[in-house]
Amino acid sequence: MADTRAGAGGVGAANRYKPRSMRDAGRSFRRFWPHLRHHVRPERRLFVLGSLAMLAEVGMRLLEPWPLKYVVDGIVAATGSTAAGPVPANLPAVILLAAGSLLVIVLLRAAAAYASTVCFSLAGNRVLTGVRADVFEHLQRLSLRFHDGSTTGDLVTRLTSDVTRLKEVSVTAMLPMIGNVVTLVGMVVVVAVLDPLLALVMVVVLPVFLLTSSRLSRRIRHVSRDQRKAEGQLASLATETLGAVKVVQAYALEDRMGGRFERSNSSSLREGVRAKRLSAGLERSTDVLVGVATAVVLFVGAQRVLDGALTPGELTVFLTYLKAAFKPMRDIAKYTGRIAQAGASGERVVEVLESRPEVTDASWARPIGRARGDVRFEGVWFSYVPGHPVLRGLDLTVRPGERVAVVGASGAGKSSLVSLISRLRDPDEGAVRLDGHDLRNLTLESVRRSVAVVLQESVLFHGTVRENITAAVPDATDAQVERAARVAGAHDFVTALPDGYDTVVGERGGTLSGGQRQRVAIARAAMLDAPVVVLDEALTGLDEQTEHEVVDALGRLTRGRTTFVITHDLDAARGCERVVRLDGGRVVASGPPEVVLGDGADLPPVPLVGDAGDPKEVASRGA
Ligand SMILES: Nc1ncnc2c1ncn2[C@@H]1O[C@H](COP(=O)(O)OP(=O)(O)OP(=O)(O)O)[C@@H](O)[C@H]1O
Numbered sequence: 353m354a355d356t357r358a359g360a361g362g363v364g365a366a367n368r369y370k371p372r373s374m375r376d377a378g379r380s381f382r383r384f385w386p387h388l389r390h391h392v393r394p395e396r397r398l399f400v401l402g403s404l405a406m407l408a409e410v411g412m413r414l415l416e417p418w419p420l421k422y423v424v425d426g427i428v429a430a431t432g433s434t435a436a437g438p439v440p441a442n443l444p445a446v447i448l449l450a451a452g453s454l455l456v457i458v459l460l461r462a463a464a465a466y467a468s469t470v471c472f473s474l475a476g477n478r479v480l481t482g483v484r485a486d487v488f489e490h491l492q493r494l495s496l497r498f499h500d501g502s503t504t505g506d507l508v509t510r511l512t513s514d515v516t517r518l519k520e521v522s523v524t525a526m527l528p529m530i531g532n533v534v535t536l537v538g539m540v541v542v543v544a545v546l547d548p549l550l551a552l553v554m555v556v557v558l559p560v561f562l563l564t565s566s567r568l569s570r571r572i573r574h575v576s577r578d579q580r581k582a583e584g585q586l587a588s589l590a591t592e593t594l595g596a597v598k599v600v601q602a603y604a605l606e607d608r609m610g611g612r613f614e615r616s617n618s619s620s621l622r623e624g625v626r627a628k629r630l631s632a633g634l635e636r637s638t639d640v641l642v643g644v645a646t647a648v649v650l651f652v653g654a655q656r657v658l659d660g661a662l663t664p665g666e667l668t669v670f671l672t673y674l675k676a677a678f679k680p681m682r683d684i685a686k687y688t689g690r691i692a693q694a695g696a697s698g699e700r701v702v703e704v705l706e707s708r709p710e711v712t713d714a715s716w717a718r719p720i721g722r723a724r725g726d727v728r729f730e731g732v733w734f735s736y737v738p739g740h741p742v743l744r745g746l747d748l749t750v751r752p753g754e755r756v757a758v759v760g761a762s763g764a765g766k767s768s769l770v771s772l773i774s775r776l777r778d779p780d781e782g783a784v785r786l787d788g789h790d791l792r793n794l795t796l797e798s799v800r801r802s803v804a805v806v807l808q809e810s811v812l813f814h815g816t817v818r819e820n821i822t823a824a825v826p827d828a829t830d831a832q833v834e835r836a837a838r839v840a841g842a843h844d845f846v847t848a849l850p851d852g853y854d855t856v857v858g859e860r861g862g863t864l865s866g867g868q869r870q871r872v873a874i875a876r877a878a879m880l881d882a883p884v885v886v887l888d889e890a891l892t893g894l895d896e897q898t899e900h901e902v903v904d905a906l907g908r909l910t911r912g913r914t915t916f917v918i919t920h921d922l923d924a925a926r927g928c929e930r931v932v933r934l935d936g937g938r939v940v941a942s943g944p945p946e947v948v949l950g951d952g953a954d955l956p957p958v959p960l961v962g963d964a965g966d967p968k969e970v971a972s973r974g975a
Contacts, residue, residue, distance in 0.1 A: 384698050387705050391482035395475040402471030402527070405464045410535045412461030414542060417672035419450035419457070421665030428664045472527040480519040487511050487704055495710035496776055500736070505588030510704055514580065514697035521694035525687035532683050539673045547662055550649055550670055557645040561638060565688045568634040572627055573692035579623035580696050586616040627693065634688065646674045711778055711796065719798035723787045725752040725883035725914035727773060731782035734768060742768045744937035745782065752883070755915040757925035757945070760934035766918045769934065770886045773916065774803040786884070804882040806906070808889035810873030812864070817846050818853040821875045828879060840875035841905040842868070867898030874905045885910045888918045922949055 392399070426443045488511055536558075544551035593600055593609045600609055649670055656662040727750045734743040742765045750756050758766045771777050772784045775791045783790045791799050801824070812820045821836055822828045828836075833853065837843040845868055849855040857863050857872075864872065870890065877885065887906060903924075917928055925931050931948040933941040941948045 384702050387483060387486065387702065388479060391479040392475075395478055398471045398475035402468045402475065405468035405471060406527070406531045407534070409461055409464035409468055410531060410538055412457050412464060413535050413676065414538045415457050416454070416461065417669045417676070419454040420672060421663070421669045423447050423450045423665070424668045425663045425665035468527075468531070473523045476523040476527070477519060480515055480522065483518075483701065484511065484515040487515065487701060490705055490707075493709050493712075494704075494707055496771070497710055497736075498707055503584070503588035503591075505586070505591040506584035507704070508591065509580070509584045509587045510700045513583065514700050517697040518694050518701065521687075521690050521697075525690045525694070528683060529687040529691065532687075535676075539676070543670060543673060546666055547656065547670070549656070550653060550662075553645060553648050553652065554674070557641055561641055564637050564641075565634055568630055568637075569688045569692040572630045572634075572688075573695050575623055575627045575630060576693040577696040577699070579620055579627055580700060582616055582620035582623055584700075586613070586620055589613055589616055631690075642674070646671065649674055711775055713795050714792060717793060717795045719795045720786060720789060720802060721798070723802045723883045725802075726750070726785075726787050727884060727914055727916075728785040728788075729769070729772070729782070730785065732772065732779045732784060733781040734765075734772065734777065734779045736768075741780070742937055743772075743779070746934075746938055748932060748939055748942070750914055750916070752914055753912055754930060755910060755917065755928045757917045757919055757928035757931045758934060759919065759922075759925050759931060759949075762920075764934040765937055766934055767888055770805075770888060770916050770918060773884065773886060774805060775799045801880060802882050803884045803886060804877035804880045804909075805886045805888065806870070806873055806877050806890040806909075810870050810890075812857050812869055812872055814857070816851075816854045816856055817849065817872060820857065820872055821853075821879055823876055823879075825879045832879065833875075836875040836878040837872075839878040839905065839908045840871045841901050841908075842871035842875050845871070865898075867902060870898075870902050871905055874902070874909050878909050882913070884914045884916075886916045886918070889920070890917075925949060 423446070426446050430443055491507055491511065540551055540554050540558075543554060589609070589612055593613070600606060653662065653667045653670055657664055657667050727748075729746050729748040732743050732746045733741050735741040746769070748769075758769060760766055768777075772779055772791075773786075775784075775796060778792060783792070785791065786794065786799065786802060813823065818833055821833050825832075830853075834843060837846055837853075846853055846855070857869075874890075887910070890902070890906060915928075917924060919925055926945045926949060928945060930943065931941075931945045932939055933948055
């Protein structure tokens with residue numbers, strides 16, 4: 353029953369997971385890891401190569417100041433001080449060698465850095481592209497109950513910008529950060545070998561730094577989560593408004609929508625600025641810390657040189673290390689902030705991936721093959737909200753090929769009833785059976801291939817007319833497509849379009865008229881050749897002429913198939929063999945139309961059959 357581990361009401365209500373420290377960041381990673389693992393495995397070689405290149409780069413970074421030591425000590429000794437030891441035999445050669453080594457080290461370091469960046473970027477991008485595909489795939493399979501509790505904009509934000517942020521951060525922050533930590537450790541080890549006292553100064557700085565950065569990164573992550581949430585709301589509002597731009601303009605809602613957008617926009621700005629301020633604070637406090645450490649090393653180091661414990665060249669190496677450490681530490685501070693932000697994005701992505709679809713194939717599910725179309729509801733209870741059942745122990749049997757109109761007051765549960773037939777939802781109690789099989793024992797795919805649905809507002813996808821018609825049967829031949837279009841009465845108008853079947857219809861089929869859209873949707877349903885057809889208010893909202901054409905098309909579509917006609921239109925109901933009336937979540941009347949609906953006075957029935965009767969009669973029906 354529970355739709356998601358993150359909560360049944362979609363991910364919007366599911367921000368229960370609240371990381372509190374760097375330890376939680378680790379926990380957060382462990383939570384993400386199972387979703388990454390199978391994408392990381394094929395990239396193993398790249399990760400290994402990248403790591404080797406990174407180690408080489410770190411090695412070069414550590415070597416870089418050493419030529420300086422020999423030059424400084426040589427010069428100092430040559431100019432008369434004993435602190436630097438004896439004067440090298442061939443000072444000009446030493447200086448030349450040092451300069452040459454420096455050049456080689458810098459070149460090798462650049463090459464290693466290039467190789468590690470390329471390897472890690474390639475691998476990281478591939479892994480997260482795979483994760484994004486998983487999220488999309490998963491979102492499509494999540495049950496309607498999950499989508500009821502989520503907003504489209506927020507889910508799109510998780511799919512796009514949250515994954516992009518993870519991608520960016522993993523490549524530009526996470527991996528360099530690992531390199532920086534290794535460099536820091538390497539520096540401390542080298543310094544400890546040369547002079548443990550100076551190493552102590554560096555080591556003392558580290559815990560202070562870690563404390564500051566973990567405290568601030570925790571706050572950054574909290575603020576980032578709020579910011580991502582605000583951005584999700586922003587995207588929801590934009591999707592909603594732009595998706596209904598006609599209504600917005602018709603009701604002059606621009607200002608009101610603008611105001612709501614403004615509020616979400618400001619909230620996103622506010623959180624964004626807070627996060628930036630915290631990150632900047634973290635970076636600057638690191639600057640100060642490194643500055644203090646440099647001053648201490650300079651002071652203590654100078655004493656050690658004067659005492660003869662260190663050479664001036666070695667002090668130069670220490671100071672260069674500290675300066676070099678300055679960058680990794682500052683970067684760590686910068687990356688900690690970004691990684692904390694990515695942590696918030698990661699949680700949002702994991703929440704989606706961990707949500708479990710409610711309607712899934714049972715392990716024992718098997719395909720039904722070609723069904724006859726016998727549909728039964730046995731004691732079906734169904735509710736959207738626990739404790740508020742919409743269907744209450746409903747019983748209904750429909751014979752193969754029977755055409756049944758389902759009528760009832762608005763909100764009586766008609767659409768809910770038919771959503772159970774194609775197993776968009778499962779009953780809480782009781783069973784829905786197709787040819788005697790409980791739908792839960794059949795594979796989802798075979799159930800959905802057995803039930804063709806035509807809705808009131810048929811949604812087409814951006815693409816060609818042909819792609820829309822063959823949506824569920826992509827390998828259909830041209831002849832099959834044309835046959836389906838003829839059943840739907842769409843062939844003539846489609847061939848009159850500029851590119852015929854290859855004409856691209858806009859988003860949601862917006863470049864076609866309502867009636868044309870409906871007929872393409874009927875062709876899509878006809879393509880399935882399903883034994884059961886559900887028409888959910890498929891005639892509502894069409895003008896008289898179009899309605900006549902669509903009625904004809906639906907008649908042809910449903911001929912010989914078990915058909916459920918959900919309608920408020922009593923004429924359409926009269927065209928069916930049987931009318932079922934719903935009330936209070938149960939069937940309260942079932943029988944021939946004239947019995948359930950009365951004799952309908954002077955209105956002739958609308959024949960929902962293949963030849964649709966006499967067109968004149970149909971045309972005069974609404975008069
Ligand atoms: N996704 C949903 N989440 C929560 N409640 C819902 C949802 N969809 C429908 N309902 C509620 O379930 C009840 C039955 O809705 P349903 O759409 O099945 O009725 P209907 O008979 O098809 O209505 P209409 O004729 O107006 O289309 C209504 O009270 C409705 O508010």
